[in-house]
Amino acid sequence: MKVIKFGGSSLANGTQLKKVLQIVKDDADRRIVVVSAPGKRNDSDEKVTDLLIKLADEVKNKEDHQKTLKTILKRYQDIVDELEIDPSVMDIISKNYEKLIQTKFYNELYALDAYKASGEDNSAILVAAFFNKEGIPAKYVNPKDAGLLVTDNPGNARVLPESFKNLYALRDSKEIIVFPGFFGYTKDGQLLTFSRGGSDISGAIVANGVKASLYENFTDVDAIYVANPKMVKHPKKIKQLTYREMRELSYSGFSVFHDEALQPAFSAGIPVVVKNTNNPSAPGTSITRTKPENKQIVSGIASSTGFMSIYIGKYLMNREVGFGRRVLQIFEDFNLNFEHMPSGIDDLSIILRANQMTMQQEQELLYRLKNELEADDVQVKGGICLLMIVGEGMVNSVGTVAKACTALAEADINLEMINQGSSEVSIMFGIDEKDEARAVKVLYDAFFPAKKD
Amino acid sequence: MKVIKFGGSSLANGTQLKKVLQIVKDDADRRIVVVSAPGKRNDSDEKVTDLLIKLADEVKNKEDHQKTLKTILKRYQDIVDELEIDPSVMDIISKNYEKLIQTKFYNELYALDAYKASGEDNSAILVAAFFNKEGIPAKYVNPKDAGLLVTDNPGNARVLPESFKNLYALRDSKEIIVFPGFFGYTKDGQLLTFSRGGSDISGAIVANGVKASLYENFTDVDAIYVANPKMVKHPKKIKQLTYREMRELSYSGFSVFHDEALQPAFSAGIPVVVKNTNNPSAPGTSITRTKPENKQIVSGIASSTGFMSIYIGKYLMNREVGFGRRVLQIFEDFNLNFEHMPSGIDDLSIILRANQMTMQQEQELLYRLKNELEADDVQVKGGICLLMIVGEGMVNSVGTVAKACTALAEADINLEMINQGSSEVSIMFGIDEKDEARAVKVLYDAFFPAKKD
Numbered sequence: 001m002k003v004i005k006f007g008g009s010s011l012a013n014g015t016q017l018k019k020v021l022q023i024v025k026d027d028a029d030r031r032i033v034v035v036s037a038p039g040k041r042n043d044s045d046e047k048v049t050d051l052l053i054k055l056a057d058e059v060k061n062k063e064d065h066q067k068t069l070k071t072i073l074k075r076y077q078d079i080v081d082e083l084e085i086d087p088s089v090m091d092i093i094s095k096n097y098e099k100l101i102q103t104k105f106y107n108e109l110y111a112l113d114a115y116k117a118s119g120e121d122n123s124a125i126l127v128a129a130f131f132n133k134e135g136i137p138a139k140y141v142n143p144k145d146a147g148l149l150v151t152d153n154p155g156n157a158r159v160l161p162e163s164f165k166n167l168y169a170l171r172d173s174k175e176i177i178v179f180p181g182f183f184g185y186t187k188d189g190q191l192l193t194f195s196r197g198g199s200d201i202s203g204a205i206v207a208n209g210v211k212a213s214l215y216e217n218f219t220d221v222d223a224i225y226v227a228n229p230k231m232v233k234h235p236k237k238i239k240q241l242t243y244r245e246m247r248e249l250s251y252s253g254f255s256v257f258h259d260e261a262l263q264p265a266f267s268a269g270i271p272v273v274v275k276n277t278n279n280p281s282a283p284g285t286s287i288t289r290t291k292p293e294n295k296q297i298v299s300g301i302a303s304s305t306g307f308m309s310i311y312i313g314k315y316l317m318n319r320e321v322g323f324g325r326r327v328l329q330i331f332e333d334f335n336l337n338f339e340h341m342p343s344g345i346d347d348l349s350i351i352l353r354a355n356q357m358t359m360q361q362e363q364e365l366l367y368r369l370k371n372e373l374e375a376d377d378v379q380v381k382g383g384i385c386l387l388m389i390v391g392e393g394m395v396n397s398v399g400t401v402a403k404a405c406t407a408l409a410e411a412d413i414n415l416e417m418i419n420q421g422s423s424e425v426s427i428m429f430g431i432d433e434k435d436e437a438r439a440v441k442v443l444y445d446a447f448f449p450a451k452k453d
Numbered sequence: 454m455k456v457i458k459f460g461g462s463s464l465a466n467g468t469q470l471k472k473v474l475q476i477v478k479d480d481a482d483r484r485i486v487v488v489s490a491p492g493k494r495n496d497s498d499e500k501v502t503d504l505l506i507k508l509a510d511e512v513k514n515k516e517d518h519q520k521t522l523k524t525i526l527k528r529y530q531d532i533v534d535e536l537e538i539d540p541s542v543m544d545i546i547s548k549n550y551e552k553l554i555q556t557k558f559y560n561e562l563y564a565l566d567a568y569k570a571s572g573e574d575n576s577a578i579l580v581a582a583f584f585n586k587e588g589i590p591a592k593y594v595n596p597k598d599a600g601l602l603v604t605d606n607p608g609n610a611r612v613l614p615e616s617f618k619n620l621y622a623l624r625d626s627k628e629i630i631v632f633p634g635f636f637g638y639t640k641d642g643q644l645l646t647f648s649r650g651g652s653d654i655s656g657a658i659v660a661n662g663v664k665a666s667l668y669e670n671f672t673d674v675d676a677i678y679v680a681n682p683k684m685v686k687h688p689k690k691i692k693q694l695t696y697r698e699m700r701e702l703s704y705s706g707f708s709v710f711h712d713e714a715l716q717p718a719f720s721a722g723i724p725v726v727v728k729n730t731n732n733p734s735a736p737g738t739s740i741t742r743t744k745p746e747n748k749q750i751v752s753g754i755a756s757s758t759g760f761m762s763i764y765i766g767k768y769l770m771n772r773e774v775g776f777g778r779r780v781l782q783i784f785e786d787f788n789l790n791f792e793h794m795p796s797g798i799d800d801l802s803i804i805l806r807a808n809q810m811t812m813q814q815e816q817e818l819l820y821r822l823k824n825e826l827e828a829d830d831v832q833v834k835g836g837i838c839l840l841m842i843v844g845e846g847m848v849n850s851v852g853t854v855a856k857a858c859t860a861l862a863e864a865d866i867n868l869e870m871i872n873q874g875s876s877e878v879s880i881m882f883g884i885d886e887k888d889e890a891r892a893v894k895v896l897y898d899a900f901f902p903a904k905k906d
Contacts, residue, residue, distance in 0.1 A: 251771075251798050259798070260769065311875065316713070318704075321790055325781035332775040341777065341794050344876030345704050345712070351874075398867050402858035409852040417874030418854065421804075421883060422764065423797030430874060 001171060002029045004216040005181065005203030008039020008047060010277035011123055014082030020127070021134055023218065023280050024176065032170060032177045032210060033138075034203040035127050037119025038075050048075055048119040056115035059101055060108060069097060076126055089129040093122045106190075109154035113193045117183035120199060124180035137175040143184050146170060148205065150184035150192050157184060157192040159205050159264060167209025179206060197258030204265035204272075215265045217257075218277045224249075224285040226448055227301045231440040236448050239283065240291045241299055246272075248390045248426045249300045262287070297393035297400055298447040303440050305433045307339065307384040308354040309416065312369060313347040313377035323373070324348065330368050334361060339386070340419050340428070347377075351417065351430060354382055384416060385436045387429040389443060395424040404429070407446035413439050454624060455482045456665040458634065458656030461492020461500060462673040463730035464576055467535030473580070474587055476671065476733050477629065485623060485630045485663060486591075487656040488580050490572025491528050501528055501572040509568035512554055513561060522550060529579055542582040546575045559643075562607035566646045570636035573652060577633035590628040596637050599623060601658065603637035603645055610637060610645040612658050612717060620662025632659060650711025657718035657725075668718045670710075671730045677702075677738040679901055680754045684893040689901050692736065693744045694752055699725075701843045701879040702753045715740065750846035750853055751900040756893050758886045760792065760837040761807040762869065765822055766800040766830035776826070777801065783821050787814060792839070793872050793881070800830075804870065804883060807835055837869060838889045840882040842896060848877040857882070860899035866892050 004024065010016050024030050037048040051072050058065035076093050079085070100118055105111035124140050131138035147166025150157035163184070170177055181199025185191055194201045200217060207215035223237035224246075241249070243266040251259035265272050266289070275284035317323050324341070331338055331350065340351040357365065362380070370378045394400050401420060404427065408415065417430030431439050457477065463469050477483050490501040504525050511518035529546050532538070553571055558564035577593050584591035600619025603610035616637070623630055634652025638644055647654045653670060660668035676690035694702070696719040704712035718725050719742075728737035770776050777794070784791055784803065793804040810818065815833070823831045847853050854873060857880065861868065870883030884892055 248798060263768075309874075315716075318790060318792065321788055322781075322785040324791065324794065325778055325785050328775075328778035328781060332778050335774055337771060337774055338777065339771070340796050340874075342872055342874035343793050344872075344879060344881075345701060347875045349875045398865055399859075399862040401868060401871065402855065402862040405855035405858050406852075409855040412851055414851050415854060415873060418871045419795055419797075419874075420868060421762075421793075421795035421870030421872075422800045422802045426797060428797075 001031045001210055001212050002027065002214045002216055003032045003034060003203055003207040003210065003212040004030045005034040005199060005218065006036060006277060007199065007217075007219045008036040008049075009220040010039075010218055011035055011037070011127070012039045012041045012045075014079050016277065017079060017083060017127065017130055019277050019280070020218075021131065021136070023277065024131070025136065026280070029213065030176075030216070031173070032179060032206055032212070033127065034179045034181045034199060034206055035120060035123050036181055036199040037123050038079070046071075048072060048123075049116055051075075052115045052119050053112070056112050060111065065101070069101070073097065076122060079126060083130055083133070085126070085129050085133050089126060092125060096122055107154075110190060110192070113154050113183065114191050117180070117191055117193050120180035120182045124178045128178040131176060131178065138178055139173065139175045141170065141177050141179050143180065143202075144189065144191075146179070148184035148202070149187055150194075152186050152188075152190070152192070154192055156195045157186075159184065159201075160187075163205060164209045164264075167206055168211070170206065171210050195258065195260075197261040200257055200261035201264065204262050207270050208264040208268040211268065212270055215262075215270050215272045217272060217274050218280075219274060220276060220278060221274075222276045222279055222282040222284065224274055224300070226299065227440055227444045228303070231303075231437040232444045235444060238285045238300060241285060241287045242291050242392050242425075243287060243289055244425050245299045245390050245392060246287050248388060248423065249302045291392065294393065296391070297397045298389050298391040300390050301440055301443050301447070302388045302390065303385055303436050305385045305436060306354050307351055307386055307430070308380060308382045309384055309430070310350045310352070310366075310369070311347060311377070311379040311381070312349070312373065312375050314373065314375045315346050317346045317348070326373060327369070330365065330372065333368075334365055336365075340417065340430075342417055342419065349417070351384065351386070381416075383433040385431050385433045385439070387431055387436070387439050387443070388426050389447070390426045392425055394427065401427055403446055404443060407442045408439060411438060411442040413442070454484050454663055454665050455480065455667045455669055456485045456487065456656055456660040456663065457483045457669040458487040458652060458671065459489060459730060460652065460670075460672045461489040461502075463492075463671055464488055464490070464580070465492045465494045465498075467532050469730065470532060470536060470580065470583055472730050472733070473671075474584065474589070476730065477584070478589065479733070482666070483629075483669070484626070485632060485659055485665075486580065487632045487634045487652060487659055488573060488576045489634055489652040490576050491532070499524075501525060501576075502569055504528075505568045505572050506565070509565050512568075513564065518554070522554070526550065529575060532579060536583055536586070538579070538582050538586050542579060545578060549575060560607075563643060563645070566607050566636065567644050570633070570644055570646050573633035573635045577631045581631040584629060584631065591631055592626065592628045594623065594626075594630050594632050596633065596655075597642065597644075599632070601637040601655070602640055603647075605639045605641075605643070605645070607645055609648045610639075612637065612654075613640075616658060617662045617717075620659055621664070623659070624663050648711065648713075650714040653710055653714035654717070657715050660723050661717040661721040664721065665723055668715075668723050668725045670725060670727050671733075672727060673729060673731060674727075675729045675732055675735040675737065677727055677753070679752065680893050680897045681756070684756075684890040685897045688897060691738045691753060694738060694740045695744050695845050695878075696740060696742055697878050698752045698843050698845060699740050701841060701876065702755045744845065747846065749844070750850045751842050751844040753843050754841070754893055754896045754900070755843065756838055756840045756889050758836075758838045758889060759807050760804055760839055760883070761833060761835045762837055762883070763803045763805070763819070763822070764800060764830070764832040764834070765802070765826065765828050767826065767828045768799050770799045770801070779826060780822070783818065783825065786821075787818055789818075793870065795870055795872065802870070804837065804839070834869075836886040838884050838886045838892075840884055840889070840892050840896070841879050842900070843879045845878055847880065854880055856899055857896060860895045861892060864891060864895040866895070
């Protein structure tokens with residue numbers, strides 16, 4: 001049994017939905033279809049999810065919401081018209097929205113989650129109706145009925161472990177199941193959404209629950225690339241990645257997945273494949289627990305901007321037991337996550353995402369660091385990009401760092417930081433943001449040289 | 454006014470003391486002489502300080518101490534005989550030891566410090582007598598009388614800031630002052646020693662106190678070398694170092710100085726020169742706050758063994774605000790200093806000196822890390838060597854890391870860790886201890902290539 005997930009672009013219009021149908025038909029093992037909300041039909045189009053956030057806002061502020069609601073409904077109506085689905089499905093969807101707008105919510109965050117989730121929910125209802133009309137017996141299943149339980153964190157819910165056992169029952173369905181992505185329910189019955197990449201998460205949770213043989217994630221690219229196509233022209237495709245490689249890559253700026261999205265599938269050892277709805281015969285990228293040994297040491301290159309470093313210098317720092325702990329205590333008081341902490345004898349630096357602090361908080365943080373730690377020197381540097389090379393083979397290859405550093409040095413790119421030593425599958429470099437694209441390019445050329453014919 | 458310090462090998466016998474006399478005579482500015490205890494006369498000889506530790510032990514355990522005491526006294530007697538110094542000086546030294554052995558100490562650590570310090574103290578008395586006999590007016594000054602005050606940490610005392618003002622009065626002496634290194638007194642009048650490199654510390658404190666124009670540190674090498682001569686044959690000599698470079702180098706295994714020894718001179722901006730008692734005309738190595746710009750980016754290479762790493766892996770670690778702080782809190786509970794903390798997304802490693810823990814403590818530490826942090830994985834790896842390249846020019850040179858990594862990679866030396874990003878003057882690599890000498894050698898060859906004639 002395979003779980004198959006389609007992203008927003010695969011559900012944007014009737015033409016795309018026909019491709020989805022064909023893909024499901026092509027393999028009898030594709031028994032559970034997890035769907036996103038309709039995505040953009042073209043570059044100037046709006047995502048249904050974005051329209052829903054606007055709608056939630058208008059309703060909350062008691063503004064006129066009729067125009068926005070109409071636009072949303074028209075997106076579903078267009079698909080119904082294009083595919084000649086039984087028009088009664090639009091009655092269901094319209095009533096769902098009527099009911100949603102009348103609901104009084106305990107708090108605004110719950111409301112926002114309910115509005116956002118309705119995009120996926122009604123998309124699933126529509127897809128099930130389309131499949132049935134085309135002679136493929138299918139049924140919409142609501143996550144509440146399926147027992148997809150989550151923690152009480154609006155916009156950032158986490159799956160509860162008992163969900164997996166509940167979801168196992170989906171195996172028994174004789175019809176193809178169409179399951180809306182992006183949300184679950186608390187034990188109290190409150191609808192909450194996952195974080196970014198929410199439909200990917202739902203698919204991975206369902207795949208885990210039903211013990212799928214494969215989790216197929218259909219999107220609009222042929223494969224995951226070894227480097228960002230915005231920075232490298234026609235980068236090579238990745239045929240196979242390990243879970244660990246995928247996690248490190250997606251953490252550091254690979255846009256295909258949010259770094260935690262696939263975890264429920266990974267933890268159950270279920271292989272994942274990333275494929276293209278618009279070119280389903282392409283092999284895609286498969287992601288597995290292990291992979292055969294390979295001459296290619298580096299699997300991918302990723303980068304991410306928006307980091308800052310805070311430097312703290314104090315003579316004899318390394319003799320003060322507890323100094324590092326006190327530094328981190330202050331960061332914790334500001335509820336700040338840090339990424340890295342390189343240290344010298346008399347100094348240490350904290351690398352963190354800059355968007356965690358306002359200017360005011362930054363000033364307060366610096367004041368406390370300087371005064372409570374009696375530091376000689378505290379300095380802030382913004383505009384840092386973290387650059388990562390990832391590959392399972394790296395731990396055994398002494399030359400990888402040398403190769404990377406040489407490539408960066410030849411391009412005159414200064415290293416603010418190197419972090420190597422904890423993860424076996426990645427090495428991280430800190431560079432100036434302005435050098436990002438150039439750095440990715442030279443690393444790509446170093447590790448993925450064009451074949452000489 | 455110059456403060457001049459002589460190490461143990463410069464005071465090991467009469468022949469060496471004659472060299473000391475000549476050096477002091479050669480420059481009228483050399484007004485304060487800080488001395489160590491007599492060192493080894495040959496490879497099989499014992500240092501007086503080691504004999505004193507033995508003596509302290511015997512007295513403490515009420516064992517027969519006569520043989521050890523005799524050996525110690527004979528070391529001084531031999532010098533008195535060789536140099537034909539007034540024999541009455543031996544009466545003073547003998548009585549000092551009689552008195553020391555009869556003293557009842559408040560605790561054993563105070564006793565040990567008093568025994569150790571007597572080596573330097575009696576050495577100073579002897580040197581002053583020798584200078585006077587040779588027609589150089591000199592006087593022994595006791596650190597208590599000079600007001601060298603320290604914190605109450607036996608074996609690891611720290612200078613109190615008021616000492617510097619007290620010591621300024623030494624400038625007024627018409628005679629050359631001979632000052633014993635290695636110890637000071639608490640405000641309660643208790644004698645306590647500094648840590649390793651104690652006489653170097655005393656010299657630097659005195660140089661600071663009297664606002665010396667130069668602190669000359671005489672030892673038995675012509676200069677500080679760019680790499681350890683035990684690992685590299687005839688390494689190049691360093692002409693000039695900055696304070697920062699010296700601190701980083703001595704921290705990481707340069708045996709000439711303990712890493713904090715020169716700090717009192719540095720903090721007052723007093724230049725330091727390291728010279729050879731056996732070859733005083735050699736220019737030595739001068740250590741100053743700044744140095745002229747130089748094509749030579751790397752100033753020195755150092756290494757130090759005896760480190761271990763503790764790896765902690767936990768899925769979603771980077772989402773847990775406070776995780777790093779809680780790790781360091783546990784290390785602090787064990788009173789452990791850590792050196793570095795490289796981190797990945799789901800893991801971090803702590804690099805620390807292995808000799809801080811017994812096996813029992815290590816087991817307890819690992820148990821707490823695993824259980825309190827709910828870590829997925831905790832692993833220990835011993836036998837780590839930290840390798841450091843140091844140089845003021847490094848921060849502006851993009852190719853230094855590349856060059857170092859390439860040299861190590863070509864020698865097939867695996868990198869356990871790289872730490873770059875906090876200190877502007879050093880880069881640190883973690884390697885396996887077994888590769889230490891080879892690593893130093895290849896880095897030396899890379900950064901200090903033999904001139905082609």
